[in-house]
Amino acid sequence: MTGVNIGILAVQGDVAENLSATRMAMDDLGVEGVVSEVKNPEQISDLDGLIIPGGESTVIGTLSLINGSLKKIKEKIASGMPVLGTCAGMILLSKKAKDRIVGNMEQPLLDYLDITIERNTFGRQKDSFEADIQLEKIGVHKFRGIFIRAPSVIEAGKNVEVLSKFNEKIIAVKQGNIIGTSFHPELTEDLSLHKYFVSLVQKKN
Template sequence: MSVTIGVLSIQGDVKENLLSVQTAVEQLGINASVCSVKTPEEISRVDGLIIPGGESTTIGQLSLVNGSLKILKEKIENGMPVLGICAGMIMLSNTADDRVVGKTDQPLLDVLDVKLERNSFGRQRESFEANISMNSIDIPNFNGVFIRAPSVSDVGSDVEVLSKVNEKIVAVKKGNIIGTSFHPELTQDVSLHKYFVNLVSNQSN
């Protein structure tokens, strides 16, 4: 049985994620199609979705305008696996404050019970890479690329912390939902994308 994995293609690192998912699918030998999605109709047809890094306010506003947020929220709440990367994790959360400007009034999906701080590690010029481990999902070694990255300052009781950097939470999981502060699509390592592809495949079988 074939599965369809989409990358939300409103703004951000779309191409890089499409390539990473395609590589992951090929390495796993799974029958899956990978596509970019934008409209509610396209989103309704996917079995799993990646919300890429980019500008979370822009992604949220444009998703609200074209009606994608509603279908996205419904599908995630009904169990569709989703991977939110950087801005994508902000989109999944129920609250997001900016380290500099404080509370932000931006559209959020409100499906991940975390308190999130935008630009937690500083602005663009303070981007960095760090070796992280996500042992609970069998990824002991991963090179995390952090660009204007958020961090999670608090998690709900049903949210699992996957990884920390400098005592700041940078990866979380809640059932079918994964959120990362870092950009896995900007490395050659597709182990996190493979984990996600497996999640989608297992959910659909």
């Protein structure tokens, strides 16, 4: 097959938004390839890049564990496949997640990003907010951050590059080819982050 093969993990959450943002990013960049929804291990094994969307991390994790997708994603990450996780997606990529109120969680995680997550770090839905943030390290000077019951990173290991902060809280990280964000780039019309991810996938390919 020519071009890149990018999948959006389609268990639960805002899958369609990531699908269309990725498609538009590829068109803008003139990158050839396909973007599709993926749900099972067979589909995941063919991918060059994966996006884990926003949604409920407990739901996406539990269901991906049941059908073997989680194991397959782990293998693909180990072989160097780029992954972008937004909000719930970043939680799933992390090594450890706890909730601001409920405390330590036993939820299935991919255990890759060397970070500890605090879920619902800014509070409940009423505290969800929009703000302009910066991602200077990847050349994005201004980006509309949509934070919905968002998590933040409260501890990051040596190999983790911090891409953005909101006041003192870490809201975007990168470790190798894996990117995690607290916010939802797929809910804005700004394609910068999806374009950055597509070019990572293309480079790796």
